[in-house]
Amino acid sequence: RKEVEQDPGPFNVPEGATVAFNCTYSNSASQSFFWYRQDCRKEPKLLMSVYSSGNEDGRFTAQLNRASQYISLLIRDSKLSDSATYLCVVTPAGTYKYIFGTGTRLKVLA
């Protein structure tokens, strides 16, 4: 089983739709969680960190469920510019490593 798993998609949604991605992780001792965005083989960029209490940044909401070992990303009112691959990232406890999921591809259609 992979340490971090994501549905590769693509998720094709119309503009204005709400879309949600999940990411599961296998190491229950994982300590930090993030969503990164990557456009077409360009460098990944941090979208948001994920906290147990959940966090929101404009149209984006991230949640962490430690009991079920998954994190989620919700995008409301999708824009064409949201089309990208969304990478789930986990840092195992006691290490300085970063474990990336393979990414979920989102295509927002006009």
Place this chain on the structure above:
Amino acid sequence: EAQVTQNPRYLITVTGKKLTVTCSQNMNHEYMSWYRQDPGLGLRQIYYSMNVEVTDKGDVPEGYKVSRKEKRNFPLILESPSPNQTSLYFCASRRSGEYEQYFGPGTRLTVT
């Protein structure tokens, strides 16, 4: 401008010919790291460095070497490249105590 730079951006080479991919950051970050990205496998960490002269293996270190003699530079060395090292490589850095990594633009390496 705060940035991470990598050189070269594109490289085609032959099996066994030693090469170095440079990475430099101007943000005075302590932590630097190298990743490779392959279709279906995502980004995988090769090596990372917590500070000058402190390096450690990531998940896929075989066939690679690194050094950290200066805080701003973290070169990736392939002593004897092989075709299975054909990949897209990213360097990243972050400040100690923070989690956000800043990535370079990537180096596309092809080994024939």
